Amino acid sequence: MAKKEALGWMEWCRGWMHVIYEMLFQRILASHLENPLPLPPINDLTCIVTGSTSGIGRETARQLAEAGAHVVMAVRNTKAANELIQKWQNERDEGGLPLNIEVMELDLLSLDSVASFAEAWNARSGPLHILINNAGIFSIGEPQKFSNNGREEHMQVNHLAPALLSILLLPSLLRGSPGRIINVNSIMHHVGFVDPEDMNVTSGRRKYTSLVGYSGSKLAQVMFNSVLHKRLPAEAGIFVLCVSPGTVQTNVARDLPKIIQAAYHLIPYFNFSPQEGSRSSLFAATDPQILEYCEWLKADEWPACAFISQDCRPTNPSEEAHNIETQYKVWEKTLELIGLPSDAVERLIEGEEVQCRYGSQRD
């Protein structure tokens, strides 16, 4: 069969219709949800939230901590995170218990930083119940940029680094079983395309734009996590989900020209607030029934992992995300790019050591 070079016209149009429909009607679609989302008691849970200094991640970390969870803010700006914790503590009622929240440094533009973070966390030998891969970038209109690891920045921050983090933290997630890996994805994956042989979009077969970089990275994340969902044995009790937060007014548009940023902030009716945008992550992290749904998808050999939409309802990711052949190619290529052997998941689940090309324990 000829190699697929791009999304077909019909798929591309359907993808854009999906995106526009959600952007225009998200508030109506989610009108049944309370804001903030009520959370069950979660005092016994430990959660890592990446990118929790801003936007959706900041709200997610705050609400999880206020509901009693032990929260780790995994961030590159540790000073900003510590200041936020101080602010949240100060805002609490007098006599209320202090928040159980801490900061650890993590820069997703460096795979060494990701591996070192996981080493430091796993060395505690404690359980991890919830990993929320929230941090992400959308460098709208910017030229193509590469990390020090030589990867296109959207692909690295939005897909490769979270993939490495998820796999390296499997031993801690096993200790916390049932555990959840939650990936903050985007409706934009519907218009994305991934060529596993050209994850950096440098071959010249496709023209790079920030939209191509962003949407492709989000599609790669759904595809990779669909394979992870299938490869994790049911007995491991680790559940993999992707969520769409909706269109949310955050710093994600920080790279837009000032005039477009102003227009963006003028449409609050259409945009969710960060608190509204955090509901799908919080729902995926705490809803008890979602685990049964994930189990059912696995038992039914459904080709994609669970995908929760901005209205906290399970939905289907894009048609392309269900392409099993590409999913497995994305899986293999991702493991190669993040410096892990192809059987890393199986070995970590068996309790074996796995060497990673990155971090302090590399060869």
Ligand SMILES: NC(=O)c1ccc[n+]([C@@H]2O[C@H](COP(=O)([O-])OP(=O)(O)OC[C@H]3O[C@@H](n4cnc5c(N)ncnc54)[C@H](OP(=O)(O)O)[C@@H]3O)[C@@H](O)[C@H]2O)c1
């Ligand atoms: N806002 C939307 O409409 C929307 C829609 C769909 C999906 N999403 C997804 O939602 C997630 C959160 O985005 P947001 O809208 O809340 O954006 P945001 O306000 O820009 O927050 C992004 C967070 O990611 C962190 N981050 C960026 N690069 C990082 C790196 N190299 N290492 C570690 N952390 C890094 C940022 O840290 P710094 O503060 O240090 O930069 C920040 O805390 C992203 O995955 C995004 O793709 C957002």
